[in-house]
Amino acid sequence: MTQTGQASAPERVEIVEVGPRDGLQNDPTLIDTGVKLEFIHRLIEAGVKRMEAASFVNPKLVPAMADGDAVMAGVPRDRGVTYIGLALNERGLRRAIDAGCDEINFVMVASEGFGRANQNATPEDTADLLDRVAILAHDARVPLSATISVAFGDPFDGEVDVNRVAELARRAAAAGVSEIALGDTIGAASPWDVRRAVEAVRAAAPDPRLRLHFHNTRNTALANIYAALEAGVTIIDASAGGIGGCPFAPRATGNVATEDVVYMLSRGGVETGIDLDRMIETARWLETVALRHPVASMLSKAGGFPPRAS
Template sequence: MSALAPPPRHIHITEVGLRDGLQNEPVVLSTEQKLSLARALVDAGVHEFEVSSFVSPRAVPALADAAEVVEALRGVAGLHLSALVPNLRGAERALEAGVDSVVLFVSASERHNAKNVNRSVAASLEGFEQVARLLDGSNVALRGAIATAFGCPFTGNVPVESVTEIARRFADLGATHLSLGDTTGMATPPLVTERVTRLREAAPNLPLTLHFHNTRGIGLANVMQGLALGVDRYESSIGGLGGCPFAPGASGNIATEDLAYLLEEMGLETGLDLEGLIAAAGRASELMGRRLPAQVSQAGPRLALSDCSAVPTAQG
């Protein structure tokens, strides 16, 4: 594929609001509240969820009910449920709960990985080999995720070689997908081009997913660059919820409704219903007790009309 290509017609969106969206929020939702949000998202056409993370409940209390959420959603037909796991014990818990895929995550930055999982990058990757053996022969897929893939809040620039080396390791483990995480919104369109191009050279058979945060206001600009490069998989969070609790300044993900609106206006297919997503964002806002940063759920679609008679007429 050339550096720039026509965007793919169908775009796959994975909803990460139940995991990335909730892990750093001061409000801790009950299991039933999470499931009510999940049901609203399913009604809007969402079928692919990164539903939780099987990490220590002491580290991320908001996700302590990961198994209960997975078990409840398993009964909903047509869903693909993935969960983040940092190590073998997390993978064992995820399998017991009944996930469809396990997402192994590691930072491209040594300092962030130490803060995030209290391990070196090498130790994380070595542990992933045990998880790959655990999954071998099962129906559970192995996916990879690289945090701080575009920059680190502790060390600044992250060499692209660090990212490509991890990608090769994931390919060797048999990963079916690889997500590049923009943990604190440090991605820019030139960096997106560099990382996607180099990763396709390093691991040509590993499909890429892009996971952007809107910390500096250019999350959707980065999506546009990804589309120009032919990337057809993105992760987003309803209402723009999200942020890493172990990275200072990490604010919300790109909002699912904002992303779906952009793609719809470009004539691209997502299978999602925008009005349903706006309703789901309203439910998320209600649960959080505050206005969320997404924009489309506040303004409505482009052709949403207002009652002219309700607006005062200028005098004079």
Template sequence: MSSVRIVEVGPRDGLQNEAVLLPTQKKVELIDRLADAGLREIEATSFVSPQWVPQMADHADVMRRLVRRPGLRYPVLTPNLRGYQTAVASGAAHVAVFTSASESFARKNINSSIEESFARFAPVFEAARADGIPVRGYVSCAIACPYEGRVAPERVAHVARRLVEAGCYEVSLGDTIGVGTPATVMPLLEAVAAVVPLERIAGHFHDTYGMGIANVHAAYEFGVRVFDSSVGGLGGCPYAKGATGNVATEDLVYLLKDRGIDTGVDLDRLVDCAVWISQQLGRPLASRVGRALQCAAA
């Protein structure tokens, strides 16, 4: 049986754009519920400035309150050395850095050029190597940019290769504004896989136009075996107006289960978690599978 690694990004990427500020203990409960459902890699928080992302202001408290479980990873986002140091002091053992394939988006999202972003997290790689901490990389706007339009696959490949050369064990390609289709995802993967080993590529798709799960399927057919997703379809980006949430983890698990692919996730418990967090945030459940299973149970 084939297997796929799921990186659950709900507690970080999912919550960061929500207007409702979730209490710290509720964030910890969300992570615990996700772990109870069988997820083994849960992005816990982001060590960014609270000025830019108020939802993540309690990052250190979240990490300190987590009940660590054997075999589980709780990666966190660390945009610079200060964020990295605070994260490690709070107990983080896996970190991630992020940049963009679009200059305009990089300046809006991280207040720097792409080149400056690499200079900013170079000390993070140095410190992580010394500490023995793995570093993951994110590339935003891998399909298109809200300011520049379509992004050439070769530009994405260039940034992805630099991340791997800098020390990333894996690079997640993000369709930040959710405009991708299989027809645009395939050329992207071909370009990146030409310069980065396929086993080090992850897919991070948003569902703005309802194409997220179709893009996952296309990427799986290409050979990608790592996907980011967010419980309940939570997500969005404060610097990409109109972009909706990530591919819902429930939808992803349903697709993979139907194909006989092992995820280790209990779909019923996952849907319960999706319903719960949606209620906490006062928003409707976004995932199609979650809604369908709710209706079937009614």
């Protein structure tokens, strides 16, 4: 029989909303800049304080994100919200900074197969590139985070060694990033994997903050978040409505839904600053107005508990 850990929850968890970037990037529905800005506005009304708002990658490869400059020109600046822009190289970083992003997120890959398919780079390449990108970010005084993608499994290569993830985290810390995110890009992780990875990355890179990014493709995302919290992590990515899908399994779901995360955390007494009802409303707006297709979140179907007196 296993021993019990500490049953108490952390007081507060920071949710990084990734819907406007990671969520919309893979969605079959292309939406225009005005609808993206309405989405961002609704997220802010629901209490989001930090979000991935745009990416600055090749617009020919990711047409859904071609309007990153226009999105950043239109986001509200008086709401105390931090906007993260995604960049994969020095050119992207410069564009993101010029567009007014408050933070830059860079993506490393933990294995060859996904690296080749996603950004035509090996894990080593991405670590070397991060060194150069980090110098520019430092000179511009813009905080930089690094996501280690496919950290829990690669759709092409299969298993990913946790020591390799830890080594990339060491490289990221050496480059001076303020935060490292571990990405379960294909939703393969179990909560035991999460505990192991968090411990290995903490040992290899004790200084940067640690953020976890889960997909619910195999239904394990909330279990993984719970395990991450137990391991001391307090920063979690999530996507309103669970939008984003999984390019490697067309019928499957991708990003864990923000409202599902908020429900679990609020039932555990964990403060997120996010209003569950407003987030559910945003998911339903995505489903019926903005994207016009069902979204993956469960709270938008089941509603919260206990039921509100209306």
